[in-house]
Amino acid sequence: MATALPERPAPEALIAPLVPGTEDDTHRRRALPREIDAIVFASFGGPEGQDDVLPFLRNVTRGRGIPDERLEEVAGHYRALGGKSPINDQNRAMIAALETALTARGIDLPVYWGNRNWEPYIEDTIRAVHRDGHRHALGIVTSAYSSYSSCRQYREDFGKALVSAGLLGKLTVDKIRVYFDHPGFLDPVVDSVRSCLAELAAEGHDSARTRVLFSTHSIPTAMSLASGPEETRGSEGEGGWYVAQHLAACRYVMEQLGAPADGNAPGALPAWELVYQSRSGAPHIPWLEPDVNDVIERVKTDDQADAVVVVPIGFVTDHVEVVWDLDTEAKETAAEQGLAFRRAATSGADPRFIEALVDLIEERLREGVEVREVTDFGGTPDVCGASCCLNGSPRARIAPTTSAIDSGEDLVAAEASAQRSSDQKEPA
Template identity: 70%
Template sequence: MTDQTLSMPSPRAVDPDSPTHTRRGEAKPFDAILFSSFGGPDGQDDVIPFLRNVTRGRGIPDERLEEVAGHYRALGGRSPITAQNEALIAALEQELARRGIDLPVYFGNRNWAPYNADAVRALHRDGHRHALGLVTSAYSSYSSCRQYREDFGMVLEETGLVGEVSIDKVRVYFNHPGFLEPVVDGVAGALQSLSVEGHDVDRIAVLFSTHSVPNSMAEASGPEETRVAGSGGWYVEQHLAACRWVMEQLHDDIPELPDWQLVYQSRSGAPHIPWLEPDVNDVIEQIAADGSADAVIVVPIGFVTDHVEVVWDLDTEAKETADEKGLAFRRVATSGEDPRFVAALADLVQERLDAQFPRRVVTDFGGTPDVCGANCCVGRMCRPTTSGVDSEQDVERARAEALTAGDPS
């Protein structure tokens, strides 16, 4: 296993200090926060209806949905994501109040109650007109960034509030230290724990895991001018930059760092469509087969909270794979309700309220824009968005290009 910093081409085709990375959003009198997430079922009867919402328009029969439903059913049919988001919102409200920021937080989801439309109706009913969208995805891609902007645009159409309510999404925040510092501590703690058990650092593999997406979606992530064939786009580069930064912070205490790799999980979709690889379980099996390590640390760096895809895919399946192969296993916690991450979310809000507020950015990727560039993170279902610079012509062209590329999103 090798350090992936040496094996991935860089998609950076523009300078990190250019407007592509530094474009700032329009100043508005923001008067509310729309906290938006993926959503999850509340009980066994909700599982299939929820998965139908997730896969709407893709023609997937219930028989195939039942394969994924088993992950939720094994946890009682209730996803932990709603409770986790409610706790995160409560902590954010306290942090905003501590800073003297008087903005109410409304909670909406893409795929289950409470829905985004209900949250927007509520904030409008309460007299608010300029909402700041805060989402539970830290990276750039169609499903983790652009689709939320499209969601906001569709919700305004659905509620009849186009032109009366505005929703501006905050920047992607994978490079905020408040998101990454808890990960550093988690990796350090896991290394220490394994060391106490007698595992040498050079016999430990660190696997940074994130959600796999179709290769075409990854290639289209980021603005048009940044794309380099075979690079995985901004989605892959941002993850690699985050991983590098986390490992670099360990140097003071651990002069000789263990090998690390970016791996993927939670693949879905038709088998003939290429998705990002390697899968975390395949990598664990390969580590055991080649004898390169006797312990693995799995780091869910692509996720904000310990929801189903972390608990099932890593705590259950990846751990079982490691156990079967005789490898010691540790899974690092997500940033979740860590006070540093809560403060990072408050920073994202304060950045948009005060142009002089310092933007905290780490990693070698550079900054990230408030306003996404033309054709940023396009997908097959590409629609007009909020918080971007696409024209209707851009959207139509981007949709045609994505269809040609076979993007199943």
């Protein structure tokens, strides 16, 4: 006999309440503060040893039917690094620094860590947050931009964890806004690129013969076009919010490089472009291009430059895609072409980035906190818009999410579906 469905909270109770007058503001939809009592630091996850590599990659590609033989190709990158992804230790260091910075600002919040693809898993973390007595958590993710894999999928991770754990209405998990436009994320990049250019200049490389390549993770073109709220989707080829945000970040970095530093007028700036890396998936499916290695080869073939500075603008920390795809493969490509090579640092280890995370937390804790944004993109919302950052596949189904104006309905529908499935399995 089927059990009666439990009383559920209204959909609007499941997301942070909005500041009146900002509900329809695509770029500046703000959330009213609420009593946040825990932080969930969410990341991609990575193997901790050689025995973890294949199980981890199976998690990453779950549901895509990729055989182990193909996974071993990518596994080689991890195995070359001892089977351990550097992302784990970097996350531990960031969490420790974040805890210290929160205390320094007088913010008493515990920080929990959960991963999408490896231990500690997000669902286990969400259960621990509730078990420890917390009721309103705020999620931080180690991705700075808007797209399915870098924003919505984390919101789905939170939403699915709440439904699976039976915590809908008992725990909320909001997410901070995407933060590619915060100076604490971008200014460390500016300084690193400036240092790279100075090193090359000291070796005799003219800025006019140096190319700056801003690199980010390639994603399927359809996913890129679907990034951002549905009302912002433009014509084919524009790239959605994912590309627009990256270009805005690149422009800011170059503008800052053009400003006087230490009282000295800068020289001529090198040319730059946005490139992509780490493509995966079926060859017939279009992904964002051009690839960083192809561009390095073109730069030499067309005699455009004698040196390249590769800037991992799309990454928060130096994990495998940076250490292998850039420090190994892109560097080797540059050497084969006879080009001088420098790779700029990511922001994650810089104290300014940790302070930026505290700024983003404070935005959600207190009214009147300055929203710091330095690019020309136009700002980013606390609460995502309708159907924001879908994965672009026509076969994709809406999954339960948090932190969007349509999340409440998604969560309630997912819980009802889970309850029906449970009832059907019960003996009559």
